[in-house]
Amino acid sequence: MGARTRGSSCRVCPVERGVLxxxxxxxxxxxxxxxxxxxxxxxxxxxxxxxxxxxxxxxxxxxxxxxxxxxxxxxxxxxxxxxxxxxxxxxxxxxxxxxxxxxxxxxxxxxxxxxxxxxxxxxxxxxxxxxxxxxxGLPNPPHDSVPPGLDEASNVELRRWQEPSDFNFEPRDHVSLASTSLDLEAAAKIAGSRFSVLRGALARLQRGLTQFMIDTHVQEHGYEEVYVPYLVDRHTLLGTGQLPKFEDDLFAIDGERDQFLIPTAEVPVTNLIRDSILEYAELPLRFVAHTPCFRSEAGNYGKDTHGIFRQHQFEKVELVQIVHPDRSWDALEELTTHAETILRKLELPYRAVALCAGDLGFAAAKTIDLEVWLPAERRYREISSCSNFLDFQARRMLARYRNPETGRPDYVHTLNGSGLAVGRTLIAVLENYQDGNGVVHVPDALRGYLGGSSRLDL
RNA sequence: GGAGGGGUGGCUGAGCGGACGAAAGCACUGGUCUUGAAAACCAGCGAAGGGCGACCUUCCCAGGGUUCGAAUCCCUGCCCCUCCGCCA
Known part of the structure; x- marks a missing residue:
């Protein structure tokens, strides 16, 4: 069994069958x-x-x-x-x-x-x-509150938290700081480019970050932790909108099974409610899941090739909410705040940005990105993306709730957001917590997850 | 991997060529009764699409076939369950 990027030839399958x-x-x-x-x-x-x-x-x-x-x-x-x-x-x-x-x-x-x-x-x-x-094949139209514009230059900064780290030395990047704990050569040898091998303290830091995020969302934000498959079928990807248009971005399983590696936990988690009619009292549903994510990054060759910022495989903690249609805009604010809480607890400077219409994903009606400050790059980089899909995914999935006023089923609204992208959080911690002597300190919030140590032994 | 048994409405579950969108029960909604609640009794109650409407069409896992007519018969696929084998 191997994974490969499936070419466009497969796109004709639905057409050949006459219907999707x-x-x-x-x-x-x-x-x-x-x-x-x-x-x-x-x-x-x-x-x-x-x-x-x-x-x-x-x-x-x-x-x-x-x-x-x-x-x-x-x-x-x-x-x-x-x-x-x-x-x-x-x-x-x-x-x-x-x-x-x-x-x-x-x-x-x-x-x-x-x-x-x-x-x-x-x-x-x-x-x-x-x-x-x-x-x-039609994307979700943007909500009226989405800023105009066709690319990221038109995105609108909503707020900043803490000023960018002001080092009195030349900050090193994560690859340099990680030293031998990050072994990209080994990863390339066994899997190819855009994969990583983490060792020792760095591997533990990633695990600690993951646990910390999940615990926070479960204990403080009321999410239910779920464990889900990393391989899904075509219908599932149609439900959340990755198919039929973006097959090239996915890794497909070669062989008889028509399955794909998940590009995000959003896919299996949101589809949990596919084909169901939920009771009014069950809403809202809040799920948090940690999964690896697999992206072929087709069309991104040559972009962010240094270090582990953009990988074919990365870890992410994902938040998914299934809510009453009247509640989704409030839920987007809340969900974004939940993701921000992680950055604040880790004391990482960040800003929140409203994506302009042209920068929105296929299924999103509105998206707020969180961008963390990376000292070595001297700029903010995406670490979380929080979106309201309204009923767009729900229609594809036939995910409904029973409206108590009419007694009839109505579509739910779905949302999701990274809480957070773990690999990128790893980069942010390394770069923001360096002290000028090549030492990386441990954020206070994380010490309990790293055996109480205050600095990383990289 | 082998051998059997199944997939029917929100749920459980009958039906196994025509009067079946589908019995019955549960759940739910309204009503009677009650100080109130429960119980009991009566009534209603699946979903999708189309039409301004009266209304029409589709859906009993999916796809194909037989038939004037298919939930019901035949073929293929998917999924679930039980037993055996193997296994973290």
């Missing part, structure tokens, strides 16, 4: 509900949705959509009419048979219906598949 590989109980449960954006709203407010998607740098082909919709409507009407005819006719045959009458003429009269229906149904399926592909 979905069905009730597996992934996107029903093709007609597989939208991203509420299909009814898409039809009625196509203009304003196109406008909002344009802020994300995406051009919605309104003409094509409307043409497809018109065909869909006509064919669906046709198919349903024929089916109804068949149902009525078949029922009559049954009654005649029960009454002991001759059914032969009735059966003969219905003969052509099957062919007509088959042909119409085939055309309808084709249009529906095309519409489905069109719609699942």
């Amino acid at each position: 590989p979905v069905g009730r109980g597996v992934g996107i449960p029903d093709r007609r509900g597989s939208g991203v954006i509420d299909p009814r709203r898409l039809r009625q407010e196509i203009g304003s949705i196109a406008e909002r998607l344009r802020r994300k740098g995406v051009e919605l082909d309104v003409t094509r959509f409307e043409a497809l919709e018109a065909r869909r409507k006509r064919l669906q009407d046709e198919v349903e009419r024929l089916r109804n005819q068949r149902r009525v006719a078949s029922k009559r045959i049954g009654e005649a048979k029960a009454a002991g009458d001759d059914i032969a003429p009735l059966v003969a009269a219905v003969g052509h219906l099957g062919d007509d229906l088959g042909e119409a149904a085939k055309q309808f399926e084709a249009v529906r598949a095309e519409l489905d592909e069109f719609v699942t």
Whole structure:
């Protein structure tokens, strides 16, 4: 069994099968509900949705959509009419048979219906598949509060906590500080570039950081710790939005199994509620999970090649919330605060940034990044990304709760955020806690996790 | 890996070619009764899509087939359970 990046050839699979590989109980449960954006709203407010998607740098082909919709409507009407005819006719045959009458003429009269229906149904399926592909490929439009702009230069700083470390010496970077505890040559030998081997105190620091984060979120923020699979199937990735568009960013399992290494715990954890109707009283659900994350980083060759900032495999503690739709904006603030708490306890200078529309991920309606100060780079770098997806993922996953007012199921809202990216926190601790003599001290909050020691023996 | 048994509505679970979107129970909602609650009794109560609507269509794991007609019969796949084997 090996992992490889799967090429674009696999993208045709859904098309070859005629429809996306979905069905009730597996992934996107029903093709007609597989939208991203509420299909009814898409039809009625196509203009304003196109406008909002344009802020994300995406051009919605309104003409094509409307043409497809018109065909869909006509064919669906046709198919349903024929089916109804068949149902009525078949029922009559049954009654005649029960009454002991001759059914032969009735059966003969219905003969052509099957062919007509088959042909119409085939055309309808084709249009529906095309519409489905069109719609699942559309990203979530940005929320009105998202700043305009097409790239990270337009992101807006919301707040800073503590001023950047003011060293009276030339700060060293994490690779230099880690010394022989970080063995990139060994990693390259056994796995290739963009992997790392941590030894001794450094490995323990990473483990300590992880435990510290999970404990804080469980004990102080009320999250439930969960352990989840690191391999997931295609439906799961469709649910959170990594597929069908971003297959190249994932590591796929080579062989008979159609599985992928998770790019983030968001994927398996959010999908825990796929295909379910939660009770109102169960909300909100708050999960924290620590997993390794695997990213092929296609398209990022040559970026951040020094050290362990950008790796094919890294550790992350992830926060996921499933909330009532009225609560998701408050929840985004809370979740972001939960992630910030880790940085504050570790006394790492950081800032919070609202991503502009063009910098948002595919599924996010709004994202707040936390960026930690890295002294050697003399700049803030992303260490957490907290997003509200509204009902975008919930629609794909068919994740609902029972609305007590109407008694009917409504979509939940989903959110997630890193709390935090452990590998990058490791870098931040090394660089911010160096003392000029090449010694790295241990943040107070972490000492209990490192046998009480006050400095790292790197 | 071998041998069996299964996948039906929020849950448990019957049905096994036509009158079945599907019995029954639980849960839930409304009502009667009660000072109140419980119990009892009566009634309601799956989901998705389409239509301005009356209403129509689809869904009994998934995909394909047989049939005028499939939850029900046949094929394939996936998943679950039990026993045996192996194993951290």
